[in-house]
Every structure is written in C-alpha cells, then in structure tokens.
Amino acid sequence: MHPRSIAVLGGDARELRVAERLQRLGHEVRLFGVEGLPNPPVPLSATSQEAVAGATWVICPAPGVNGDQLYAPFAAAQVLLDEPLLAASDVIGGGLIMGRASATVRDLQERMGFRVFETKDERHLAIANATSVSEGVLRLLIERTDRTLREHRIVVVGYGATGAAITDSLLGARCQPVVVARNKLALERARQVGAVPTPYDERVEAMAAADIVINTVPDTSAIPPAAFPRLASALVVDIASPPGGMDHAAARATGIDLEWARGLGSRAPKSSGDIRFHFIEDVLRVHDTTS
Numbered sequence: 001m002h003p004r005s006i007a008v009l010g011g012d013a014r015e016l017r018v019a020e021r022l023q024r025l026g027h028e029v030r031l032f033g034v035e036g037l038p039n040p041p042v043p044l045s046a047t048s049q050e051a052v053a054g055a056t057w058v059i060c061p062a063p064g065v066n067g068d069q070l071y072a073p074f075a076a077a078q079v080l081l082d083e084p085l086l087a088a089s090d091v092i093g094g095g096l097i098m099g100r101a102s103a104t105v106r107d108l109q110e111r112m113g114f115r116v117f118e119t120k121d122e123r124h125l126a127i128a129n130a131t132s133v134s135e136g137v138l139r140l141l142i143e144r145t146d147r148t149l150r151e152h153r154i155v156v157v158g159y160g161a162t163g164a165a166i167t168d169s170l171l172g173a174r175c176q177p178v179v180v181a182r183n184k185l186a187l188e189r190a191r192q193v194g195a196v197p198t199p200y201d202e203r204v205e206a207m208a209a210a211d212i213v214i215n216t217v218p219d220t221s222a223i224p225p226a227a228f229p230r231l232a233s234a235l236v237v238d239i240a241s242p243p244g245g246m247d248h249a250a251a252r253a254t255g256i257d258l259e260w261a262r263g264l265g266s267r268a269p270k271s272s273g274d275i276r277f278h279f280i281e282d283v284l285r286v287h288d289t290t291s
Contacts, residue, residue: 003027004056005030005054005056005057006019006022006028006029006057006058007030007052007057007058007059008029008030009034009051009059009060009070010032010060010061010070010071010072010075010079011033011035011061011071012074013035013273014061014269014273015031015059016035016041016042016273017269017270017277018059018273018277018280019034021281022280022281023042029042029043030042030043030051031051032047032050032075033048033072033074033075033079048085052088055090055091055094056090056091056288057096057097058086058091058095059097060081060099061099062276068081068105081098081104081105082104083108083112086114087112091114092114094115095115095116095287096114096117097117097280097283099118099119099120101118115287117283119276120241122279126160126162128275129162129272130162131268132272133162133166133239134166134168134169137166137169137214137237137261138169140237141212141237144235150173150176152211153210153211154177154210155178155180155198155206155212155214156170156214157203157214157223157245158215158222159179159180159187159189159190160216163181166214166216167179170195176195176196178195178197178198178210179197180199180203181199187199203227204224204226207223207227207230207231207234208227208230208231211235213231213235213236215237215239215240215244215245216239216240218240218241218245219245220243220245220246220247223238223246223251224246225247225250228250228251232256235259236256236257236259237259238259238261239261241262242262246258
C-alpha cells in the first residue's frame with residue numbers, strides 16, 4: 001500500500017488512535033477537531049480546510065453526523081461536511097469513510113464523484129464495539145443513580161448487537177431488564193438469557209413502569225411523544241446515532257431527564273479505535289487504486 005494523504009475530522013480518542021496507527025503505516029495524517037493533547041502524536045491542523053487540503057482520504061467519526069455537522073466534541077466550532085470542505089480535498093482520488101452518510105453527503109457523492117464507505121452497516125463492527133458501549137452505559141447509570149442498579153426497573157429498547165450486550169451487562173449486575181424488540185427471535189433470545197421480553201408495540205406501557213429507559217434503536221419513533229408524559233420520573237438514556245431515538249427537544253421540554261449518550265465507544269478508545277482502524281486499513285488496501 002502506497003503512503004496516502006489522510007485527513008481525520010472530528011471524533012475523540014478513538015479517532016486519535018486510528019490516526020496514530022495510520023501514521024505508523026507511513027501515511028501523511030492530519031487531524032482537526034479531535035481530542036486535544038499537549039503533545040499530539042499526529043499533526044493538528046488549524047482549520048478543517050487545512051486538514052483536508054490535498055487529502056485523498058477523509059475519515060469522519062463513527063458516531064456519525066447530525067444533519068451536516070460532524071460529531072466533533074473537541075472542536076472550537078462546528079465541523080460541517082459540505083461541498084466547500086470536500087472540494088478542498090482530493091477525495092475523488094480516494095474516498096470518504098464515515099459511520100453513515102447523510103442525504104447531503106449522498107447528493108455530494110453523486111455530483112462530485114467520490115466514493116463513500118460506511119461502517120454502520122458492517123454487522124461485525126457493531127458486535128465488536130458492543131462491549132465497550134455496554135461498559136459505557138453501565139458507568140453512566142452508576143454515576144447517575146443513588147441506588148444499586150438491581151433496585152431499578154430498567155427497559156432496554158432494541159435487541160441488536162448493542163442492545164444484547166447492554167442486556168448481558170445488566171444481567172451480570174443482577175438486574176432483570178425488560179427487553180423491547182420487534183421480532184420473535186429477539187424476544188425469545190432475550191427470554192433465554194433471563195430478561196423479560198416485551199413486544200415493540202407494547203413499549204410505551206413498559207417504559208411507563210420503568211425507572212430507567214435505554215434506547216438503542218436509531219428511529220425517532222422508538223420513544224414516541226405519547227410516552228413523554230409517562231417518563232417524568234425516569235432517566236432516559238438514548239444511545240442511538242443522529243437523529244436519535246426520540247424528539248430530544250420535545251422530550252426535554254416536557255421535563256424528561258434525558259441523556260443523549262453518543263460516543264460511548266470512547267469508554268475504551270484503544271480497543272474501539274483498533275476495531276475501526278482494521279476496517280479502514282482493509283478499505284485502503286482493497287479500494288485505494290490511485291498510483
């Protein structure tokens with residue numbers, strides 16, 4: 001693999017880990033909007049345009065975009081993934097690697113002719129990252145509660161890779177979570193591991209009886225407005241990627257104690273970063289055909 005110019009935009013310690021490993025392979029890597037360190041091992045750019053200038057590959061954070069705004073909690077200003085930014089790069093000669101492309105990115109892809117490689121549909125990555133996310137959820141719950149977790153009535157909405165890992169962690173803490181899922185297979189698997197299965201169309205009643213609701217479903221109807229008045233005394237933790245699993249503004253307006261806990265994979269940044277690095281390394285090896 002020939003050395004490439006790579007820009008890493010936004011993110012946290014996971015993206016820093018990815019950048020470090022790419023640099024070790026001999027690539028020219030520039031960062032912008034990533035977690036700041038006194039002596040960063042990878043060069044930091046002053047602006048996002050400076051970071052992408054001439055870069056054939058642009059890497060965006062796994063938690064994805066909110067509209068056209070990248071997940072960049074350490075950036076002084078918003079990082080927008082728009083045409084002026086991508087036009088400053090040479091991404092047409094390589095590609096854009098991100099969690100999930102927005103409609104805007106898809107439109108830019110069609111007009112500008114670059115390739116997009118998404119991680120959100122890579123099932124093995126979701127499974128690999130689920131452990132660090134579930135540990136992050138437990139840490140958050142422990143910090144936010146004043147009783148042992150097993151004394152709380154907990155509902156987990158969704159039983160995919162992440163929902164299953166969270167359920168397993170709660171069971172390990174001697175909780176008996178209620179698992180809400182759409183299909184019978186997921187409900188039966190939840191029953192087998194010791195959780196209380198509940199059909200998806202009964203989720204509002206299940207949430208109304210909960211002290212803690214954890215949503216993993218990336219659909220704003222997962223926690224519908226009809227549930228908001230019944231969640232006044234609950235802690236709601238939404239870990240879904242943008243736009244989330246509910247209308248956050250409307251939920252907060254009703255007084256719901258809401259945590260939109262994005263980026264929980266940063267609980268173990270080296271582990272999560274290594275998982276993502278191997279995906280990126282494979283993309284570069286297979287799809288980088290530039291001379």
